[in-house]
Amino acid sequence: MPRRRNRHESGITAEINVTSLVDVALTLLVIFMMTAPMMQGGVEITMPKARTQSVPSNEGLTVTVDKAGQVFIGEAAVRLDEFERQFPAMVKEKGATSVYLRADDGVPYGKVIQVLGLMKAADVASVGLIAEPEPGQQ
Known part of the structure; x- marks a missing residue:
């Protein structure tokens, strides 16, 4: 009767090469760290400059009007008549x-005043205007 070999005698080991796994994980981490700031785009606009404080980007609900006059709620483009209907519902939904x-x-x-008027008509307690800080102001 042939003798059974145990795991150590066969010479074959089933181990995961952790070094390669760590290399891949760290490479992906570096790639995500480098590309994350680039992914925070939103709607491309040139904001006016003023003496202002910065506003946390994750706070509240943001409405954007681009150079062509297109209105965006967050990053979703809407027509002005749709904005009038959708904006109050989104404010209530998000509890902004x-x-x-x-x-x-x-x-x-x-x-800008037309969009601001529609925002105020939605019974929003306060509307903030966002601008870029003037050069040299921190």
Whole structure:
């Protein structure tokens, strides 16, 4: 009767090469750390400059008006008539206590006031206007 070999006598070991796994994990971590700031895009606009404090990006609900006059709730584009219907529902849904308006530097003042009026008509307690800090201001 042939003798059975135990695990140590066969010479075959079933081990995971942890070094390769760690190398891949660290490489992916570095890639994500480098690309994460680039992924925070949103709607591309040139904001006006003013003496201002920075607003935390995760706080509240943000409405954006781009250079073409297109209105965005967060990153979703909406027509102005849709905005009038959707905005109050989104404020209630998210329970937003802070609402912010970002507008491109080239948007006509009348368009900004029109969107601001629709935001105030939605019974929002306060609307903040977002601008970039002036150069040299920290």
